[in-house]
Amino acid sequence: MTWIDLPEDSPFGPDNLPLGVFRLGDEEPRIGAAIGDHLIDLAPVASAQMLDGAQLFAEPSLNKFLALGRPAWQATRTWLLELVRNTSERETVEPHLIRRDAVTMLMPFEVADYVDFYASEHHASNVGKLFRPDAEPLLPNWKHLPVGYHGRAGTVVASGTDILRPSGQRKAPDADAPTFGPSQRLDIEVELGYVVGTPSALGQPVSVDAFKDHVYGVVLVNDWSARDIQAWEYVPLGPFLGKSFATSISPWVVSLDALEASAVPLGRQDPAVLPYLAGENLTNFDITFEVRWNGEVVSRPPYRTMYWSAAQMLAHLSVNGASVRTGDLFASGTVSGPEPDQRGSFLELSWAGREPVTVNGEQRTFLLDGDEVTISAFATTATGTRIGLGEVSGRIVP
Structure with a gap:
């Protein structure tokens, strides 16, 4: 269930919310979460909500987020689910929804081995x-x-x-x-x-x-x-x-x-x-x-x-x-x-x-x-x- 309008056959439904790194135009790369035909630009949303670690979503790779460990991963997923399910979050999130076909997707993380x-x-x-x-x-x-x-x-x-x-x-x-x-x-x-x-x-x-x-x-x-x-x-x-x-x-x-x-x-x-x-x-x-x-x-x-x-x-x-x-x-x-x-x-x-x-x-x-x-x-x-x-x-x- 989500307040976001999704195509019926979307691979990125409200229970998925995968993370990736995108670039919009000539802006700096940063982290987004896919939802339907859009992605949520997470850095400004996290900053607006004064989320601990909000600055990590402005990074050009997922590595620093990945290094936080499982408790932080689960807390982030809980937050993402709330963003797309709770209509009270719409006013905060909607201005930062970007169509996925408007961005360039980059390497999501720096490969170590x-x-x-x-x-x-x-x-x-x-x-x-x-x-x-x-x-x-x-x-x-x-x-x-x-x-x-x-x-x-x-x-x-x-x-x-x-x-x-x-x-x-x-x-x-x-x-x-x-x-x-x-x-x-x-x-x-x-x-x-x-x-x-x-x-x-x-x-x-x-x-x-x-x-x-x-x-x-x-x-x-x-x-x-x-x-x-x-x-x-x-x-x-x-x-x-x-x-x-x-x-x-x-x-x-x-x-x-x-x-x-x-x-x-x-x-x-x-x-x-x-x-x-x-x-x-x-x-x-x-x-x-x-x-x-x-x-x-x-x-x-x-x-x-x-x-x-x-x-x-x-x-x-x-x-x-x-x-x-x-x-x-x-x-x-x-x-x-x-x-x-x-x-x-x-x-x-x-x-x-x-x-x-x-x-x-x-x-x-x-x-x-x-x-x-x-x-x-x-x-x-x-x-x-x-x-x-x-x-x-x-x-x-x-």
């Missing part, structure tokens, strides 16, 4: 079948720990940023030696990213039960991938130049509290995990992604089928004593479901190029210059309400 996981059994199995057709799809460690790698924080970019086609070494299966040049098998990966607010001390692992004390919310992630570069370089140390050139994230950070109503129990894990990965109430989210390739929907991956939970990813990331910092981003890895039209990468959709996908009447496998990919998503609650996560997009340039 970036870790990417591999948490979908369907994706990992598909990749295993493609790359190791004569062996078991999953490697022996896969169901014992959330496999991941450390990425490059400096190349995480805002939605809408053009993606320069990367160059590197590639080696064709029938070639005697590698060649250097632009990737010919440029791909996407549909992922959910988790944004760390509260840091941890070096040497102190974060338990699965402490997940919500450290993670503020989520963003959408497209982990662009150069499959030909990746295939040649990844043995024996894993992803490097085939992954590090660009990772796009959505502009709005949706809080875990907003997503709580869409939580679903984590599926059965067999074999049983080690104690540091075990918990009584491990959950996933009922989130559905939509992938549009040059405007045409080609896939709808479901997040609820993920094998590893985010709490387990964070616990494993830190179990060796590695600390987490405000602004850390860790992503789920490619989200893929059991059906062909639920695959979260073009590597899987085209089955490594052997089964082309029809896009606007053309047969396609990997990305060409000029292609644009947009990933959107929504979470579904038990009552059927949808919570939008916005979208992340990027266009390939030569």
